[in-house]
Structure formats: C-alpha cells, structure tokens
Amino acid sequence: MATDLRISNISKIYPGCIANDNVSLQFKSGKIYALLGENGAGKSTLVKILSGVISPDNGEVFLNEKNLKLSSPLDAKKNKIGMVFQHFNLFETLSVFENLSIDATEDNKSLRVRINEILKKYNFSINLDVPVLNLSAGQKQKVEIIRCLLRSPKVLIMDEPTSVLTEQETEELFISLKKFCDEGILIIYITHKLKEVLSLCDEVAVMRKGKVVSVSQTQNEKVETLASKMVGQKLAKIKKKINTSKNKDEIFKVKHLNFYSDDPFETNLVNLNFSLKKGECLGIAGISGNGQNELFQILSGEIITPNTSIIFRNKEIAKLNPKQRREYLMAFSPEDRISQAAVPELKIYENVALNNFKSSNFFEKGLVNERKIKEHSKKILSDFSVNTDNVELKSQFLSGGNLQKLILGRELITAPELLICYNPTWGLDVGAINYIHETLIKINDEEKSTILISTDTEELLKLSDRIAVIYKGKLSKIMPSVEVTPEKLGILMGGGSID
Amino acid sequence: MEDLLIKIEKRNDVPTTLYFFTPFIAIILTIIGGGIIFYTLGFNPIEALKFYFITPISNLYGFSELLLKATPLCLIAIGLSFCFKSNNWNIGAEGQLTFGAIVGGGVALLFYNQEGFYILPLIIIGGAIGGMIFALIPAILKTYFNTNEILVSLMLVYVSKLILDYLVVGPWSNPEGFNFPETRQFSDSARMPLLFEGLRIHAGIFISLAAVFVSWFVLYKTYLGFQIKVSGLSLKTAKYAGFKGKTMILIVFMISGACAGMAGVGEITGPIGQLHRMISPDYGFTAIIVAFLGRLNPFGIIFASLVVSLTYLGAETAQIFLQIPQYTGQVFQGMILFFLLASDYLLFFKIKFQNFNKNELRH
Numbered sequence: 001m002a003t004d005l006r007i008s009n010i011s012k013i014y015p016g017c018i019a020n021d022n023v024s025l026q027f028k029s030g031k032i033y034a035l036l037g038e039n040g041a042g043k044s045t046l047v048k049i050l051s052g053v054i055s056p057d058n059g060e061v062f063l064n065e066k067n068l069k070l071s072s073p074l075d076a077k078k079n080k081i082g083m084v085f086q087h088f089n090l091f092e093t094l095s096v097f098e099n100l101s102i103d104a105t106e107d108n109k110s111l112r113v114r115i116n117e118i119l120k121k122y123n124f125s126i127n128l129d130v131p132v133l134n135l136s137a138g139q140k141q142k143v144e145i146i147r148c149l150l151r152s153p154k155v156l157i158m159d160e161p162t163s164v165l166t167e168q169e170t171e172e173l174f175i176s177l178k179k180f181c182d183e184g185i186l187i188i189y190i191t192h193k194l195k196e197v198l199s200l201c202d203e204v205a206v207m208r209k210g211k212v213v214s215v216s217q218t219q220n221e222k223v224e225t226l227a228s229k230m231v232g233q234k235l236a237k238i239k240k241k242i243n244t245s246k247n248k249d250e251i252f253k254v255k256h257l258n259f260y261s262d263d264p265f266e267t268n269l270v271n272l273n274f275s276l277k278k279g280e281c282l283g284i285a286g287i288s289g290n291g292q293n294e295l296f297q298i299l300s301g302e303i304i305t306p307n308t309s310i311i312f313r314n315k316e317i318a319k320l321n322p323k324q325r326r327e328y329l330m331a332f333s334p335e336d337r338i339s340q341a342a343v344p345e346l347k348i349y350e351n352v353a354l355n356n357f358k359s360s361n362f363f364e365k366g367l368v369n370e371r372k373i374k375e376h377s378k379k380i381l382s383d384f385s386v387n388t389d390n391v392e393l394k395s396q397f398l399s400g401g402n403l404q405k406l407i408l409g410r411e412l413i414t415a416p417e418l419l420i421c422y423n424p425t426w427g428l429d430v431g432a433i434n435y436i437h438e439t440l441i442k443i444n445d446e447e448k449s450t451i452l453i454s455t456d457t458e459e460l461l462k463l464s465d466r467i468a469v470i471y472k473g474k475l476s477k478i479m480p481s482v483e484v485t486p487e488k489l490g491i492l493m494g495g496g497s498i499d
Numbered sequence: 500m501e502d503l504l505i506k507i508e509k510r511n512d513v514p515t516t517l518y519f520f521t522p523f524i525a526i527i528l529t530i531i532g533g534g535i536i537f538y539t540l541g542f543n544p545i546e547a548l549k550f551y552f553i554t555p556i557s558n559l560y561g562f563s564e565l566l567l568k569a570t571p572l573c574l575i576a577i578g579l580s581f582c583f584k585s586n587n588w589n590i591g592a593e594g595q596l597t598f599g600a601i602v603g604g605g606v607a608l609l610f611y612n613q614e615g616f617y618i619l620p621l622i623i624i625g626g627a628i629g630g631m632i633f634a635l636i637p638a639i640l641k642t643y644f645n646t647n648e649i650l651v652s653l654m655l656v657y658v659s660k661l662i663l664d665y666l667v668v669g670p671w672s673n674p675e676g677f678n679f680p681e682t683r684q685f686s687d688s689a690r691m692p693l694l695f696e697g698l699r700i701h702a703g704i705f706i707s708l709a710a711v712f713v714s715w716f717v718l719y720k721t722y723l724g725f726q727i728k729v730s731g732l733s734l735k736t737a738k739y740a741g742f743k744g745k746t747m748i749l750i751v752f753m754i755s756g757a758c759a760g761m762a763g764v765g766e767i768t769g770p771i772g773q774l775h776r777m778i779s780p781d782y783g784f785t786a787i788i789v790a791f792l793g794r795l796n797p798f799g800i801i802f803a804s805l806v807v808s809l810t811y812l813g814a815e816t817a818q819i820f821l822q823i824p825q826y827t828g829q830v831f832q833g834m835i836l837f838f839l840l841a842s843d844y845l846l847f848f849k850i851k852f853q854n855f856n857k858n859e860l861r862h
C-alpha cells in the first residue's frame with residue numbers, strides 16, 4: 001500500500017531561535033527524499049518532531065490523511081515511523097539478538113526466525129550472538145535498521161547515517177536503502193553531504209534557518225546549485241576591513257599536523273599545514289564533525305600529536321599543555337561553553353580562575369588569592385558587559401550570551417597574541433552575536449591574531465581575512481576571503497571541489 | 500493492558516541546604532528501618548534501638564570507645580574525600596590501611612626492645628609511607644596503563660591481607676608466642692599515649708583532627724584543592740584548563756593512602772599493641788560510607804564518622820544484651836548507605852508517571 005506523509009505548517013520556537021518556521025512538506029512512498037541543510041537549519045528539530053521526541057508548537061503531521069498525534073517516541077513506533085539516529089541506541093555489552101529482543105513483543109524463537117529472514121533478504125552479514133561492542137559502526141547501524149524493519153515500518157528516517165561509515169559501508173547502505181524504497185518504504189534521508197543527495201535521492205528539500213527554501217527533483221540539481229541553496233546568498237553586512245598587508249610577521253605556523261583515532265566518532269586529521277600573520281583572522285569553515293573538534297584540541301594542547309610542529313612567536317610549542325601555551329599568550333574559547341569552557345556548578349570567579357597564568361597571581365605559592373580573583377572577575381564583568389556584577393553567582397544562572405562574554409572576557413583580558421575560538425556565537429541571540437563579532441574584529445585591529453573555527457559561513461565571511469574549509473579531516477587550500485563566495489564554501493563543505 | 504511508563508528527569512537546581520540535610524534524613528530512615536528489623540525479630544523496637552544507639556554511649560567508657568572507633572574512620576574518610584572529589588574511585592583503603600600497618604608494625608618490631616621518644620613518630624611515618632606506596636599501585640596503573648582503579652585497588656586489599664597473614668604466621672611471629680599468629684608486643688615507646696587513665700582513647704585522635712583541618716585548608720584554600728574540585732565536576736574542563744591530570748591522580752591517591760596507612764598504625768599502636776590477623780573490622784570499607792555521609796566535606800566527615808562508629812558499638816551491645824549477631828552493625832551501615840543513595844537519587848532526579856497502552860504497540 002502506498003504511503004503518503006504530509007507535514008503541515010509545523011513551527012517550533014526555542015528561546016532566541018526559531019527552529020522550524022511554518023514547515024510544510026509532502027512525501028510519497030517509492031521515492032527517497034533528502035532533507036538538506038547546514039547545522040542549525042532545523043533538520044534535526046523536524047525529524048525529532050516526526051519521531052515524537054519533541055512536540056511542535058504548531059502544525060500537524062498526516063500519515064495517509066490520518067492526523068497523527070506524536071507526543072512520544074512510542075507514538076511514532078505505533079504509527080510505523082522508524083528512525084535511525086546518528087548516535088546509536090544500543091547496549092554495547094548485550095548481544096545483537098538481546099538488543100533486538102528488548103522491545104520486541106513476540107517470543108524469542110519467532111523473533112529469531114524473523115530476524116534471519118531480514119538478514120537473508122537484504123544480504124546483511126551479522127552474527128546475532130556477539131556483543132554489540134565487537135561490531136563495526138556500519139554493523140551497529142544495520143542492527144538499528146533491523147530494529148526498525150522488525151516493526152515493518154511505512155516510513156524510515158535516517159539522520160546523517162554516513163557520518164560514521166567508511167566509503168564501502170556507505171555504498172552498502174545505499175544499496176539497502178534503494179531496496180527498502182522499492183519495497184514501498186518511504187525513506188527520508190537527512191544530510192548535509194551534497195554528493196550523497198545527488199547519488200541516492202530522488203527529491204530534495206533544502207532547509208535554511210528553520211524554513212524550507214526549496215523542493216526540487218535531484219536530477220535537475222548540481223552540486224553548485226544545491227550548495228548555494230543550502231548556504232544562501234547571505235552577504236555579510238558589516239564586513240571587517242580586510243588585512244592585506246603582506247609584510248607582517250608570521251606569528252603562528254603549523255606543520256605536518258596528523259591525528260589518528262580508533263574512535264569511530266572522532267575524525268582523523270590528515271597532514272594539515274597553515275600559518276598566520278600578526279593581526280590576521282584565519283577562518284576554518286566546515287560542517288560540524290569534519291575534524292574541527294580534534295583540530296581545536298590539538299591547537300589548544302589538550303591533545304598532543306607526535307611529529308607535529310607548531311611554532312608560535314618563534315618557539316616550538318607542539319609538546320606544551322594548554323596551561324603552558326597560555327603562558328606564551330595564547331587563549332582558547334572552545335565550542336562547548338557550558339561544560340568545557342566553564343563549569344556550571346562553579347561560581348563566576350571560580351570559572352575565571354580556570355584561566356590561570358603566571359602574572360595573574362591568582363594562586364600565590366599554591367594558595368588561592370580569592371581577593372585578586374574576584375577583583376579580576378569584576379573587571380571582566382564590567383569590561384565585557386556581562387549583565388551581572390555578582391562574582392559569587394553560579395555560572396549556570398548566566399544566559400548563553402552572557403556566559404560566552406564571560407569566557408571571551410576571561411580569555412582576552414590577558415591580552416593574548418592569538419585567540420583560537422570554535423563556534424563562538426553558536427546558539428546566541430543577535431545582540432550577543434554582534435557584540436562578540438565586534439570584539440573579534442577589535443582584537444584584529446589591535447594587531448592580535450585569531451583562528452576562527454566555525455560552522456557558520458556568514459560569520460566566517462564577515463570576520464576572516466583568509467578562509468580554508470575542513471572536510472573529512474583534510475584542509476582545503478587557504479583562500480583570501482575576498483575571493484570566497486558562499487557558493488564556493490558550500491561546495492567545499494559538501495565535499496566537492498572548485499576549479 | 501494499561502501500563503505505567505516511568506520517566507526520570509534531572510532536577511536543575513538542588514539547594515545546598517537540602518544537599519547537606521539529606522544525610523540526616525538517611526540516618527532517620529535507617530533508625531526506622533532498624534526498628535522494623537528488630538520488630539520482625541521479635542524485639543520491642545524502641546527498647547532494642549535504645550540498646551543499640553543510647554546504651555553504648557551512656558557512660559564515659561562508651562563515649563571513649565565511640566571516639567576510638569571514629570578516629571580511624573574519620574582519618575581514612577578524609578583521605579578518600581580527596582580521591583572521590585576528583586573522580587578517582589579508590590575502594591582499597593582497607594588494603595592501604597593494612598599495608599601501612601605492616602610497614603609501621605615492622606618499624607615497631609625493629610625497636611621491640613628499645614625505648615625512645617623518636618620511635619612512635621618513625622612508626623607513624625612508616626605507616627604513612629606504606630599506605631602511600633600501596634595506593635600508588637592503582638594510581639600508576641591507572642595513569643600509565645589505563646586500568647580501572649576500582650578493580651585494582653579492591654583486589655589489592657586481599658593481597659595486603661595475605662601479606663599480613665604470611666608475616667604474622669611466618670617470619671614476624673612471636674618467638675615466644677606458642678605459634679599463635681601474632682607478633683611480639685610493641686614496646687611502650689611504640690604505643691600511642693592514652694589520653695585518660697582507664698579509657699582506650701589515644702593520641703591518634705589528634706592526627707584525625709589535624710587531618711580534618713589540613714584537608715579543609717588544602718581543599719578550599721589551595722591551587723591543588725581548586726584543581727581537585729574542577730576535575731571532579733568536569734574532566735573536560737580540567738583538560739581544557741591544562742591541569743596536570745596524571746600528577747593529580749598520583750597526588751590524591753598518595754594522600755588517601757597516607758591517611759589510611761596512618762589509621763592502620765593508629766590501630767596497632769593504639770588499642771592492639773601488636774600485629775595479628777584482625778587489625779581492622781573493615782574500617783577501610785566503612786570509611787567509604789563515612790566519606791559520602793559526610794558529603795566529602797571535612798567537617799561533615801567528623802559528624803559522619805561518629806554516627807557510623809556508633810553502629811559498630813551498637814552492634815556489640817546488641818550482641819551482649821539481645822543475643823543478636825554483631826553483624827547487625829554491617830546491616831545498619833548498609834542501610835545508611837542505601838538510604839543516602841536513595842535520597843540523593845530523589846534529590847537529583849524527579850520521577851514522573853505516565854500512562855500508556857502496551858497493546859497498541861502490537862499492531
């Protein structure tokens with residue numbers, strides 16, 4: 001029987017951000033649909049609504065013209081909507097069969113028969129009796145898919161399924177998905193990878209800032225057209241004065257940066273080389289999960305990689321830890337401001353003390369100098385217009401914007417020569433974003449350098465002097481930002497190549 | 500078929516006052532639970548509880564015994580609080596206590612026929628070093644070989660107990676001891692001075708009290724304490740701030756081991772006066788309960804050590820007056836931990852009930 005899924009006028013508003021703005025889409029079985037968009041475009045919110053994880057503020061979902069009330073994941077299961085998330089929900093120490101039998105409603109014997117039928121039909125080779133932890137990421141994903149298939153789904157939603165897969169596993173997945181599609185299962189494929197959309201999907205809906213901006217047949221699309229739809233023709237309004245002087249001193253140079261990890265959720269970095277001049281901002285663009293996390297941690301010294309050379313102000317610092325790098329006047333603002341850059345349970349002044357350096361005198365002879373730390377914190381609160389002057393406040397009570405101002409303030413008040421920040425405006429409101437952008441421009445004007453790792457292309461185009469794109473752990477060539485257009489970035493971020 | 504679906508959600512802000520108040524709730528619940536157990540055993544619960552909790556401390560001797568048992572519990576728990584606050588799960592304080600007692604006892608035996616003011620300090624230092632070395636084993640294995648410190652520290656408890664066993668039966672056994680598994684009596688210079696004539700409470704209590712103040716100072720007033728606090732709350736942040744994670748693990752284990760080792764020395768140079776097989780009624784394990792009941796706060800730990808010490812005494816009186824086994828002490832200690840963890844769970848999470856119909860899933 002044909003399946004028809006219709007989303008009608010869905011809206012979901014979070015404080016300070018509209019995640020879904022009046023989204024309407026229609027899907028019919030027999031086709032594979034792509035939902036394409038950058039980070040924060042609203043894809044995940046939409047699929048969470050379809051799978052009952054969150055409820056929309058407005059709007060309805062119809063399956064075969066029946067109005068669905070999806071108030072929990074169970075409702076989605078009952079209505080035959082299956083979902084495979086990017087991160088697996090499996091018990092690592094239980095066997096494959098035990099994992100599958102947990103929420104099954106039939107006895108083990110008939111369940112095993114049915115699972116074996118599925119394995120045979122789709123040519124999956126998985127040993128049902130080994131613990132899940134012994135499986136590869138691709139096999140774990142198959143277990144998740146089997147779990148959905150056992151409920152004979154009408155709709156199967158795949159959320160960024162290839163982010164943890166190898167090329168080989170990706171090909172196998174595509175073959176299976178095409179088979180499911182031929183059998184009448186409606187497939188919705190969430191991704192930001194342009195090539196995958198073109199090779200796998202029949203129709204593509206592009207989302208940007210919570211809205212559906214285009215629905216089209218993939219056969220009429222090319223990497224370039226999709227990229228410009230995904231990134232949008234957003235031209236930066238306030239653009240910083242580009243720093244072009246060629247004769248400035250080189251302040252920072254990275255050579256042979258390689259990183260290899262056994263963890264499938266981490267990205268390997270392959271031979272990154274770049275350098276930075278005084279007063280310059282180097283932007284590193286990319287869809288999240290392409291190695292930015294690892295790059296940030298290596299630049300900050302949280303991860304030490306062998307055979308890498310990092311020269312900062314003519315000194316080799318590749319073997320130094322973050323605290324030692326700070327002594328050389330580097331500063332770091334990580335992406336995760338809530339649980340990494342600060343500790344929510346600690347008071348503001350205690351969080352300020354995290355950036356401890358020799359001249360700060362926060363800890364004299366190993367003792368806490370509370371008076372000094374508090375004085376210093378008060379100065380940060382007023383200099384960086386954080387909307388409180390109470391340094392005893394626990395930082396969990398600060399809004400995202402104020403917390404980020406506190407963190408940037410803490411990092412910048414030491415007058416560092418180089419600031420490395422990762423998604424500094426992620427999730428903030430417009431006012432806070434502008435404030436932080438102005439601050440970042442100001443430090444470049446003061447001849448201090450910045451490395452801006454960001455998933456927000458608009459921000460990168462506005463703030464960077466030169467831009468490179470990181471994709472699957474590899475860095476593109478570094479381009480002067482005057483030559484970069486949103487389309488070019490979009491193509492590189494989606495794994496395409498230009499010129 | 501209607502089923503209840505239980506949903507568990509994290510509470511965002513737990514008031515500090517309530518956080519320090521829940522241990523009292525746990526103690527009250529333990530007393531009620533104990534009353535119920537006594538009732539089912541056929542005793543008058545009020546009478547039995549009175550024997551358990553009031554009688555033992557109703558005279559000076561009893562009070563001295565309370566402090567005597569609280570002394571090692573408090574000292575070990577103070578050491579453990581350094582580990583637990585920084586997310587290092589040292590479960591083997593009993594082993595560190597035993598090994599500290601072995602080294603300290605070895606020093607005492609070396610001087611068995613000598614007198615001198617320097618002997619006792621040497622024994623105490625020996626005990627601290629012994630405990631420290633024994634605690635360094637799980638710490639080094641954790642930092643350099645990624646082993647799990649819970650398992651290693653726990654298993655080492657049995658290793659140290661077997662070493663003690665071997666020594667008191669074999670090479671260190673008293674030559675005039677008719678092959679009893681015990682060493683010579685220590686000389687008077689190797690014994691903790693008694694505080695009062697006729698009572699067993701000894702000078703070891705000052706070591707525990709000093710540990711309380713020193714640990715308060717270190718935890719709240721020094722850079723080391725700040726690093727311990729941050730690492731306990733968020734390892735990610737500690738890494739980002741550039742704290743030397745490995746060194747810190749070694750330091751907290753050394754502090755913890757030294758405290759446990761000194762507690763062991765306190766026992767053998769205090770009430771026992773020699774080495775034999777049973778130098779500790781599992782103080783090292785019970786101190787884990789003490790540390791958590793005291794909320795890992797130095798002054799909370801004083802209070803908790805007194806409460807838990809009372810369960811040891813109560814068990815002894817209950818055995819004498821009610822003819823029930825001494826092991827009821829462990830039942831009470833277990834109940835305290837159980838009720839503490841349970842009330843913590845309710846403190847940090849809320850439970851919601853929702854109805855859902857399971858049959859609908861089958862179609």
